[in-house]
Amino acid sequence: MAPTSSTIHRFPQLPLLLLLLLLVSATALASRGHLSPTFYSSTCPDLRRTVRSAMAEAVRQNPRNAAFLLRLFFHDCFVNGCDGSIFLDSTPAFASEKFAIPNNNSARGFELIDAIKARVEAACPATVSCADVLALATQEGVDLLGGPTWTVELGRRDSRAAFQAAADEEIPLAFDDLKELVARFRAKGLSARDMTALSGAHTIGQAQCFTFATRVHEARNIDADFAARRRKNCPASGSDALAPLDSRTPYRFDNAFYRELVAKRGLLHSDQELFNGGSQDARVRRYSTDAAAFSRDFAAAMVKMGALRPSPGTKGEIRLKCNRIN
Structure with a gap:
């Protein structure tokens, strides 16, 4: 886009090359359609x-x-x-x-x-x-x-x-280990911190038996009583039976998911990998006791993923x- 005469007259002190750069930058921003919380304020106010x-x-x-x-x-x-x-x-x-x-x-x-x-x-x-x-x-x-x-x-x-x-x-899959999880998130421009915070979404929701059958029947890093309860409705061969990802407060969005991980009651292998002697243990432990820290990091990561x-x-x-x- 070439600068118009009115643009040049409004900014006579700016060199022509700088004006060209400003206009090209503005055009590029518009073409990329940057997101805004007020995008629909006039076209769909309600x-x-x-x-x-x-x-x-x-x-x-x-x-x-x-x-x-x-x-x-x-x-x-x-x-x-x-x-x-x-x-x-x-x-x-x-x-x-x-x-x-x-x-x-x-x-x-x-x-x-x-x-x-x-x-x-x-x-x-x-x-x-x-x-x-x-x-x-x-x-x-x-x-x-x-x-x-x-x-x-x-x-x-x-x-x-x-x-x-x-x-x-x-x-990401329910069977991924920590290294795989970090790599998948990093490929999307999301950090390990983002990954661990976003995993807190599992404080609500349920999973099908086939995604956790191997864990409750074979894993060692699992609370024995928790595994026994889950095995009652989940055969080793797997099934479509459901279980909550957070058995403490399955219908409330809170930090109980992380307390479950610390207690070795993560339902999915990929979840328990966040607290299994690896790089995210300290963050999981913090989220398990500091609900405000989890909420802040989760909200920030959701904005980042939404972009x-x-x-x-x-x-x-x-x-x-x-x-x-x-």
Whole structure:
């Protein structure tokens, strides 16, 4: 973009080259679409109230809905940034992330996002992306269960494709060890501290038996009574039976998850790896006794993860229906 004569006249003291650099920088910022908490302040002023109301109803009906959306947000952002790609059904052009190994028969909450998106569309047609609806709904769900709040940056666009292969390769698994976990998060620009704080999301939610069967039947770094209780409903061969990730306060967002780890009652191998004689032991111990420190770090890490962007050149849109492109 070339500087106009009015621009030059307004700033006669600036060299022409500097003006060119300023204008190019401004154009680049605009093209990248930087996120802002006030992105919809004029185009959809009641957005937050609409999402909050819908989430309040959903959590009253089933507290697990908050955990469903928190997991969807994590799995969406970890694959090509926070772009709503996890919602897309398969097409001849791409395979849905819903059927990736970390999501298949376990990711939940798609219908809830569809319902919230429908309310938002009724209030502000073709304005708010599914990715932003998920970001807002996730924050509201955590808050409604007693967890921390944070400033939700907005202005994301929805992907026009899904990335099943990337979901298979990049999303952390329940069987990962600490080294693998740190590497997966570092690849996304998230630190080990971010990783340990974000893992506190497991203070709500449940896991299927096949993800923890080996741990409760074979692991040594596990409380014996805890393992015995879990084995009652989880055969060594695995099953779809569910157990809470935090058996102390499964429907409250607090720091009890870390107290469970210190007591060797982490349900998943990947969770207990955070407190198993490794680099994160001190941080887990601190979070287990300092709820405020956990809340601060979790909120900061959620903002950081929510800023993960799609690859440069990725086409985006505001989807009218979250499960298909326009």
